[in-house]
Amino acid sequence: MQVKTFEAVSMKQALQLVREQLGPRAVIVSSRSVRRDGGLFGLLGRKVLEVTAAVDEPAKEEPVSVKGALTPNLPPSRPRGTGVYHDIWAVKQAVDPLLDEIREIREKVTALDERATSEPVEARSDLAQIRTLLAALVGSGALVPDSDGPAVQRLFYFLVGRGIDEPLARSLVQRIVARVDPGALGDLDRLKLNLAGEMRNDLGRAERGGLPSRVQIFAGPTGVGKTTTIAKLAARAARSSPNGVLVITTDVHRVAAAEQMIRFGEMLSVPVEVAISPTDLSRAIAQARNREHIFVDTTGKSPRDTGGLRALGSLVEAAGEAELLLVLSATTRSSDSREILEAYRGLPYSRLILSKLDETRVYGELYNCVVRSGRPIACVTSGQAVPEHLESLDVAGILRKVLHG
Ligand SMILES: Nc1nc2c(ncn2[C@@H]2O[C@H](COP(=O)(O)OP(=O)(O)OP(=O)(O)O)[C@@H](O)[C@H]2O)c(=O)[nH]1
Ligand SMILES: [Mg+2]
Structure with a gap:
């Protein structure tokens, strides 16, 4: 052989x-x-x-x-002298190496297959982890506004630039990061797509407190436009109800404050009364049973004037069934308006009025004030003209203003 x-x-x-x-x-x-x-x-x-x-x-x-x-x-x-067993043995010898090769190829294919299916899963879970980490980082205060940084920082920069208070902007970014498809984390436009929905939800949670009332009291910090706004509203109400409107001013502390309101009344043919105390106010309201709309002006109160805010509380109580509206200026610095809302927290205001929108290009305060107070906006003012420069703004309108100016 x-x-x-x-x-x-x-x-x-x-x-x-x-x-x-x-x-x-x-x-x-x-x-x-x-x-x-x-x-x-x-x-x-x-x-x-x-x-x-x-x-x-x-x-x-x-x-x-x-x-x-x-x-x-x-x-x-058949080979000589070997018989059928030799044939089988010969076939086996030929086939065995082929089987080995097939086995080897199969193993390689299986390995490739596993990699192909496992890689996206791994990648997906990596991205999900990154998202969780990012959301935690954003929430921890590590986020800084940066116009050139990663998409998440640019989103934060955008919000802060639109006047959204930093803690509120951080919360928005954190919620968006936690919600979006991980693939969108690096894409500012895709992140922004989720912004309006998130803000709409926040604004939608605001609820009007108390019941609508024919008596409305206007309170707020000094100089925000309470008296002017009352003049605008009274003038409009008088159009549909010429004899149904009364203005009562309780502002007898600032020099010429009552005179300002009385002058408006003369201009608009709306009667104006002066109430010098809570009892006086209560009596004036009681005597005006036939009036459909009663607007009550108050003295501006600084958020640090705790005594003044207490006195305001007594006035509101004396008015009985009345709606209290808090007037705030859209031009107020975010940190200051946070302090104002904190100070006015004890008063039962049911809605907000944001004034002086014409004096700013940044409307974040509309969102800030609603979210912080949990109260909706009754109307906004955007100029000194009476009775013009007053409009109502729904959630979509607020969003448009805040996000697009
Ligand atoms: N640009 C602008 N000015 C406004 C607006 N509303 C009021 N003002 C002006 O702001 C100034 C103060 O307005 P008032 O209505 O007297 O404000 P107030 O809150 O009653 O002030 P106090 O009674 O002193 O607390 C006035 O010069 C108004 O003409 C507004 O929407 N835009
Ligand atoms: Mg006033």
Whole structure:
């Protein structure tokens, strides 16, 4: 028996070599993959197929065609003296290395498949983790407004630039970061798409306190436009109800304050009464049973004037069934308006009026005041003209102003 080992790049080539050198009766005894030209610890070597073949007669130098490469090692007729077992053994020897190759390929495909499906999942969970971390960072106060920074910082910068109070802006960014698709975290436009919805929800939570009343009291810090706003509202009410309107001013502390209101009354043909105390106010309201609209002006109160704010509380109580409206200027610095709302917290105001929108290009205070107070905006003013420069603003209108100016 002649036994010989061949090296080839493929089984096809090996079979060809076997047939050329040992003849068509040769059978494969074994085959395995080996590495040649070892490289680094043999890891980088070239992979070749090592095939050992045997033939039980001297090799003939027969020219053999390579056609039908898979079967040429099978004897064309049963080898002498070996029987059917030899045939099976020969087939097995030919097929085994092919099975090895198939197994190897299958393993590679499976590995590729796993990578293909596992990578997006991993990537997704990485992004989700980043999002959670980012939301926590934003909430922890680590966020700074930056016009050139990552999208999240630019969003914060945008909000602060629109006049949104920093803690409220941070809360908005944090909620958006926690909600958006992780893929949107780096995209300012996509983050902004979520902004309006988030702000709309915040504004929508504001509720009018108390019941609508024919008596409305206007309070607020000094100089915010209480008297002027009352003049505008009284003039409009008088249009539809010429004899149904009364203005009562309780501002007898500031020099010429009552005179200012009386002058407006003369201009607008609206009667104006002066009440110098809570009892006086109570009496004046009681006597005006036939009036549909009663507007009550008050002295401006600084948020630090605790005594004055207490006196205002007594006045509101004396008025009985009345709606208290808090007038604030849209031009007030955010930190100051925070202090004002804190100071007025003890008073039962049901809605806000934001004045002097014409004196600013930044309307964040509309959002700030509603969210901080939890009260909606009854109307806004945007100029000194009476009765013009007064309009109502719904949530969509507030959003438009705040986000787009
Ligand atoms: N630009 C502008 N000025 C306004 C607006 N509303 C009121 N004013 C002006 O603001 C100044 C103060 O207005 P008042 O109505 O007297 O304010 P007030 O809150 O009654 O002030 P006190 O009674 O002193 O607390 C006046 O010069 C008004 O003309 C407004 O919407 N825009
Ligand atoms: Mg006034």
